[in-house]
Amino acid sequence: MAEQVVFHPDILCIPEGGEKPYLIAYKCSCGSAWFPKLPFCPNCWSDKLEPMPLSRTGKLYTYTIVAIPQPGLQAPLAYGFVNFPEGVSVCAQIDVQGDLETIQKALHIDMDVEVAAGVIRKDKDGNETISYRFKPI
Amino acid sequence: MNDREVYIIGAGMTQLYRKAPMPLDELGRQAIFAAVKDAGINFKEIGSVTVGNMGGLSGAICIGQRIACSLGLGGVPMINVESACSSGAMAVNKAVEHVASGKCDVALAVGVEHLSSVRGSGTAFAPDSRDPEGLQGATMPGIYAMRTRRYMHEFGATLEDMALVAVKNRRHAMNNPYSSFRTPITVEEVVNARMVADPLTLLMSCPNADGGASVVVATKEVAQRLGKKLVKVAASHITSGIFKNSFRDFTEMEITIRGAKESYEEAGLGPDDISMVECHDAFVIGEVLYLEAMGFCKHGEAIPFLKSGQSDYGGKVVFSPRGGLLSCGHPTGCSGCAQIVEATWQLRGEAGDRQVPGCKAALTHVTGGGVYGLDNAACTIHILTN
Structure with missing residues (x-):
C-alpha cells in the first residue's frame, strides 16, 4: 500500500496547530549559518550547531521550468533558489500548476514566495515523499 | 608545481560518435593507439597510465586495466580517476605530475565515455538524488538554466544573444571531421528548438556522444629526441568547489575564476597571451560566463564581446575552434582529454581548416559535477604553449 514519507523533519517544521510551515537552518557559534543540518560547521569544524528558524517567506533569486525532469518526476516542473532574510539560500520546487506558458507567467525573479509542505516525488509504487516546496504569494 | 618541464609528445582521439559502433574499452584502446603512434615512441616506454571515465555510468570497475592491459601496457602504475566531466582532464594532470615529479619519463592519459550505452536520449544528468537539491528534482540543464x-535578468541579455554561442560553435564544428554535429544552425532554430529547461532549448545544450581521447606526455629530453614541434604544458591545474549555502x-563562476587565476600564475601568462580556449560549454551560458571568469572581458560584458566577434576567428581569442561540447557532443569522461588533443594539434599547426592562425597558447577548461552547495565539484584547467 502506498505510503507518505515526510522527509527532512530536522529542517522542515510543519506546526500541528495549522500554522504555516517553515524551514530551519543551523547557526554555528562562529557566525555561519547552514542549511540543511550538517554534522560539523564547514567553517570551523564545531559540532555545536543551533537550530535557527528561517522566515516563512523569501525572494526568488532564480528559477527554471524543466521540460525534461529527473526520471519519475512530472514535467513541466518549476524549481528555483530562494534567498531568505537570514542569509541562507535554498533550492526547492515551486508549486505552480499548469502548462509551461502558465508557469512562465506566474513566476518572475525577485518575487516573494512562501514555504509550503507538499509532495516532491512519488516512487513507482506510488509512495509519496513530502518535503518543503515554495509557493508564490 | 613543475619539478621538471613536461611536454605533450602524442595526441590522438576517436571520432566523437552519436552512438559508437564499438564498446567503451575499444574506444579507449583506439585513442591510446592513435596517441602513441602520433608520439612515435615504443609503447614499452610508457611509465604510467591514467584513465578518466565518469564512474557509475558504465558500472565497470578498473576500467583502465580493462582498456590498457590487453594493449601490453600493464606492469606500470595504472590509475582510474573520476570527477564527472572533469575526469579526462584530471587523467592528463596525473600523467603530467608523474613526469614532472620524476616518477617516469613518459606517461599516458586517456579519457573515455560511452554514453549511448548507458543513457537514453531525452534524459537529463542530475545530481545524486540523496543530495537535497537532487531530491527536489534538480538536473544539470536546470542548474545552468x-x-x-x-x-x-541582471545584464539584459536575450535568448537570441545566448543562441549566438551555439551558432558560432556549430560553424566551427563544420570544419572538424571528429564531430558528428556539423549541420549549420541559425539563431532562429536554436531559440525555437524543443525546450529542455526554460529558457534553455535543446540546441543550447550539448548533445550526448561517445568517444575516447588520449595524450602522451614526456620530459623535454624525450620530446626533443622525437623531433616534433614542441608543445609545453605551462599549467596543469585542478581545484575543487567551496561549500556555500549563503x-x-x-x-x-567562483571555481573557474579562482582556477583560471591560479592557472595563469602557474603558467606565467595572462588572458592577453591566450590564442584559443576550449571551455566547458555544456550549455550556451557556459561560454558567456567563462569569457568573463577567465578574464577575457569584464563581468557582464560577454555578450557585446561575443557579438563583436572577439571570441571568434579574427578576434581577441578563439573560443571552441573544434566546436566545443555544444557541437562536438559531450562524452563526459572523454571531453577534458579531447580538448587537450585539440589544443595540441592547434599549437602544432595541424588543425586543418579550423586552424587558429598563429596559435601560441591554448587554454582548456572543464568543470565537473553537480554537488549540493558547490558551484561545480571540480575544475581542471590546462595551459599549453608552443
Missing part, C-alpha cells in the same frame, strides 16, 4: 535566467551569485 537558472544561471542563464539570472544572467539575462547567497550565491549565479552570474559568476
Whole structure:
C-alpha cells in the first residue's frame, strides 16, 4: 500500500496547530549559518550547531521550468533558489500548476514566495515523499 | 608545481560518435593507439597510465586495466580517476605530475565515455538524488538554466544573444571531421528548438556522444629526441568547489575564476597571451560566463564581446575552434582529454581548416559535477604553449 514519507523533519517544521510551515537552518557559534543540518560547521569544524528558524517567506533569486525532469518526476516542473532574510539560500520546487506558458507567467525573479509542505516525488509504487516546496504569494 | 618541464609528445582521439559502433574499452584502446603512434615512441616506454571515465555510468570497475592491459601496457602504475566531466582532464594532470615529479619519463592519459550505452536520449544528468537539491528534482540543464535566467535578468541579455554561442560553435564544428554535429544552425532554430529547461532549448545544450581521447606526455629530453614541434604544458591545474549555502551569485563562476587565476600564475601568462580556449560549454551560458571568469572581458560584458566577434576567428581569442561540447557532443569522461588533443594539434599547426592562425597558447577548461552547495565539484584547467 502506498505510503507518505515526510522527509527532512530536522529542517522542515510543519506546526500541528495549522500554522504555516517553515524551514530551519543551523547557526554555528562562529557566525555561519547552514542549511540543511550538517554534522560539523564547514567553517570551523564545531559540532555545536543551533537550530535557527528561517522566515516563512523569501525572494526568488532564480528559477527554471524543466521540460525534461529527473526520471519519475512530472514535467513541466518549476524549481528555483530562494534567498531568505537570514542569509541562507535554498533550492526547492515551486508549486505552480499548469502548462509551461502558465508557469512562465506566474513566476518572475525577485518575487516573494512562501514555504509550503507538499509532495516532491512519488516512487513507482506510488509512495509519496513530502518535503518543503515554495509557493508564490 | 613543475619539478621538471613536461611536454605533450602524442595526441590522438576517436571520432566523437552519436552512438559508437564499438564498446567503451575499444574506444579507449583506439585513442591510446592513435596517441602513441602520433608520439612515435615504443609503447614499452610508457611509465604510467591514467584513465578518466565518469564512474557509475558504465558500472565497470578498473576500467583502465580493462582498456590498457590487453594493449601490453600493464606492469606500470595504472590509475582510474573520476570527477564527472572533469575526469579526462584530471587523467592528463596525473600523467603530467608523474613526469614532472620524476616518477617516469613518459606517461599516458586517456579519457573515455560511452554514453549511448548507458543513457537514453531525452534524459537529463542530475545530481545524486540523496543530495537535497537532487531530491527536489534538480538536473544539470536546470542548474545552468537558472544561471542563464539570472544572467539575462541582471545584464539584459536575450535568448537570441545566448543562441549566438551555439551558432558560432556549430560553424566551427563544420570544419572538424571528429564531430558528428556539423549541420549549420541559425539563431532562429536554436531559440525555437524543443525546450529542455526554460529558457534553455535543446540546441543550447550539448548533445550526448561517445568517444575516447588520449595524450602522451614526456620530459623535454624525450620530446626533443622525437623531433616534433614542441608543445609545453605551462599549467596543469585542478581545484575543487567551496561549500556555500549563503547567497550565491549565479552570474559568476567562483571555481573557474579562482582556477583560471591560479592557472595563469602557474603558467606565467595572462588572458592577453591566450590564442584559443576550449571551455566547458555544456550549455550556451557556459561560454558567456567563462569569457568573463577567465578574464577575457569584464563581468557582464560577454555578450557585446561575443557579438563583436572577439571570441571568434579574427578576434581577441578563439573560443571552441573544434566546436566545443555544444557541437562536438559531450562524452563526459572523454571531453577534458579531447580538448587537450585539440589544443595540441592547434599549437602544432595541424588543425586543418579550423586552424587558429598563429596559435601560441591554448587554454582548456572543464568543470565537473553537480554537488549540493558547490558551484561545480571540480575544475581542471590546462595551459599549453608552443
